[in-house]
Amino acid sequence: MSNRDETFAKVAEAIEPFNKKGIDLAESTSFAGDLEWDSLTVMDFVAAIEDEFDIIITMNMQAEIETVGQLVDAVEKLRG
């Protein structure tokens, strides 16, 4: 697995507890549209991702992240 595939797998794992509708996850799966998360779910999920990867995803960055693929890219970048 490449680093990115590994990050995708970890992100997917972190999504599972919040994936109440059992949606199949792909690069283009969107948090608001497909997963139907509200702002409180997003808050809990972001905190979980931050702790998993030991990073900070500021609210400014969160506003730009709409899909799983974009999140994986952001995590890759933030881990440096």
Added chain:
Amino acid sequence: MTDLFSKFDALIAERQALLDTGVRDPFAIVMDEVKSPTLAIIQGRPTILLGTYNYMGMTFDPDVIAAGKKALDDFGAGTTGSRVLNGTYQGHKACEDALKEFYGTAHAMVFSTGYQANLGMISTIAGKGDYVVLDADSHASIYDGCGLGNAEVVRFRHNSVEDLDKRLGRLPADAQKLVVLEGVYSMLGDIAPLPEMVAAIRKHPNCMILVDEAHGMGFFGPNGRGVYEELGVEKDIDFVVGTFSKSVGTVGGFCVSNHPKFEVLRLVCRPYVFTASLPPSVVATAATSIRKLMHAGDKRAHLWKNSKRLHAGLREMGFTLGTETAQSAIIAVMLPDQETTVRMWQALLELGVYVNMARPPATPAGTFLLRCSLCAEHSDDQVGDILDRFRAAGQAVGCIS
């Protein structure tokens, strides 16, 4: 038809569905007459006010009212101007002097509302490249202050010292950070573990701390300054933000500080500069009220007694409350869903008790609740009546046995 309002369609439909069940609109109450800090007439019925944040009951204080009337006669109905142009009167300075004395600080700045005080402080002192670190359950004015400014915004889990510490540790050491906390969180009425939070923050470089004491002023701490005074962390707090619309009993907001450069904010803080200042009567009532709150020991004691009695009584009846013990003058009654909450709210209103209904996204974690805020002027008999009516309403709605 699709237009700019189409984005509100889901909310309009949800509200209509609720009203179609025959309940009254919890967000459209009109106080036809207000008799005292604790009693109003709503649709012809005398109603005990248990949702006003009028903690110290100063709205009808005779000295406060006399000061307002005199200022109205002497200085007119309004200033028609910004604080930095024609809108600073003797009364605005007198109000800032009262705040400096109340808080024991070198500086005080009065804003036109508490909302604007947070908006102004956060958006101005945290700029591009700086960080604002805030509790996830922060008040809307804190979030909006972040939205107005250009800083990077980082949230931590509500009241979690560990979460705050971890996040500060991940930020660049040389970046300037503003940590924003509240003494009392107004939805559940819980207080912040400020000493533990301050200790965690002080492990990290370049942090300043702002505490919003909107719901703590008047009855926490030896001088009534707020939770931060009660918990003994005064020396570590850089900025205290507060409001006149709760314990002070009128309207307006403020920030107090000992920072040597604080006064420059009067030139650079847009929510301070680009709005009209408070009317002379309002600052006169505020200054008088603040000075009286310095010596309000008996009222404080009665407010705490009321809060503890309501908390214990509701708990004994079987209601689920937002906190294990009465931590503040706010008691949150947790209910399972919107329908039960509205029915309970309406049953209380029909029995003559007004409380606030709160729902997501204002409430944490998707909860529905009825929020009660006690007043130092609630008599022992009124608290007894409130408890009786909660029992009757709870049994009628079926949320207690």
